[in-house]
Amino acid sequence: xxxxxxxxxxxxxxxxxxxxxxxxxxxxxxxxxxxxxxxxxxxxxxxxxxxxxxxxxxxxxxxxxxxxxxxxxxxxxxxxxxxxxxxxxxxxxxxxxxxxxxxxxxxxxxxxxxxxxxxxxxxxxxxxxxxxxxxxxxxxxxxxxxxxxxxxxxxxxxxxxxxxxxxxxxxxxxxxxxxxxxxxxxxxxxxxxxxxxxxxxxxxxxxxxxxxxxxxxxxxxxxxxxxxxxxx
Numbered sequence: 018x019x020x021x022x023x024x025x026x027x028x029x030x031x032x033x034x035x036x037x038x039x040x041x042x043x044x045x046x047x048x049x050x051x052x053x054x055x056x057x058x059x060x061x062x063x064x065x066x067x068x069x070x071x072x073x074x075x076x077x078x079x080x081x082x083x084x085x086x087x088x089x090x091x092x093x094x095x096x097x098x099x100x101x102x103x104x105x106x107x108x109x110x111x112x113x114x115x116x117x118x119x120x121x122x123x124x125x126x127x128x129x130x131x132x133x134x135x136x137x138x139x140x141x142x143x144x145x146x147x148x149x150x151x152x153x154x155x156x157x158x159x160x161x162x163x164x165x166x167x168x169x170x171x172x173x174x175x176x177x178x179x180x181x182x183x184x185x186x187x188x189x190x191x192x193x194x195x196x197x198x199x200x201x202x203x204x205x206x207x208x209x210x211x212x213x214x215x216x217x218x219x220x221x222x223x224x225x226x227x228x229x230x231x232x233x234x235x236x237x238x239x240x241x242x243x244x245x246x247x248x249x
Contacts, residue, residue, distance in 0.1 A: 020178035027160075027167050029129055033122045036174045043248075044173045045120040046076035047238030049128055051169055053113050055162075056135040060110045061095065068092045072117050073237060089118055109135035129166050136162045168234060175240035181225055183244045187218045196245035205235035211245075 018026070018035050026032055038045055050072040057066045071088050074080040096111050112131030116124040140158035145151050175181060195211045198204055212229035220226060228241050235242075243249040 018178075020176055023176050023178055024171070027164050029163075029167055029170060030122070030126060032167060032170050032174070033125060035177060036170075037177050038174065040121050042120065043076045044238045044243075045125065047073060047236065048170055048173045049117050049120065049125065050076065051173075051236035051238070052129055052132050052166060053110075053117055055132050055165075056110050056113060059135055059139070060114070064092050065110065065114060068114060068117065075118075076238075085118065089114075109138060132166065133159055133162045165234060169236050172228075172233065172235050173238040173240060175228075176224070179224055181222060181240075181244070183225075184219075187215060187220050188245065189214070189218045192218055192245060196242050199239075200237065200242050200246055200248075203237055205233060205239075208233070208235055208239075208241075211241075 018031065023032070023035070050069050053069045053072070057069055060066050068088055071080055071085060075082070075085045093111075093114055096114075109131045112134070113128055116128040116131070119125075119128075137155050137159050141151055141155050145154035149157075192211070192214045195207060195214055199207050199211065208229045212226050215229070216226060225241050225244075228239075240249060
């Protein structure tokens with residue numbers, strides 16, 4: 018794979034194979050959580066949605082493994098004996114929750130497949146334009162979601178074929194404050210503002226500036242924010 022192929026690939030399996038991240042990496046855990054947020058409204062209850070928040074806390078070392086595993090068991094238990102809860106879009110989130118805590122390639126792929134399945138179901142049941150038809154509409158939804166998840170993964174990893182670093186001189190109080198706020202509050206609408214602050218501080222790195230000003234989606238674990246907050 019080349020740098021250009023990395024940027025355009027819609028195969029998460031290919032991206033995982035060359036990203037250089039190892040199982041258990043914080044960024045993989047945050048990617049899983051970001052994927053789960055895509056279908057969080059379809060999860061059965063607040064406990065399931067809270068598990069996504071806990072996954073982020075665990076990734077950042079703010080939650081002990083024992084507490085995390087207890088939360089996983091408590092959240093999944095209602096699913097186990099309830100087949101009705103595993104139907105439709107809500108049922109697809111069972112696969113998301115099952116693999117949320119696992120960061121091996123196989124589990125990440127299964128998690129993302131469950132996200133795509135849920136989004137496809139929502140596309141089918143939510144209505145479709147008469148000039149397109151249900152099959153084509155669902156196919157578009159699947160392709161769109163697949164592309165989005167790959168964009169999210171690139172947000173977390175950056176481009177391994179074009180590694181970037183940040184000059185300490187760019188870490189002004191404004192830049193660091195903005196980056197911390199974006200991370201803590203998941204306020205990714207501020208990314209263009211961050212780009213302006215970086216440019217004001219003297220940043221000329223096209224990779225960084227274009228990423229901040231791009232359409233995203235950006236997620237927690239964004240490689241630029243990690244660089245600016247000392248997490249990378």
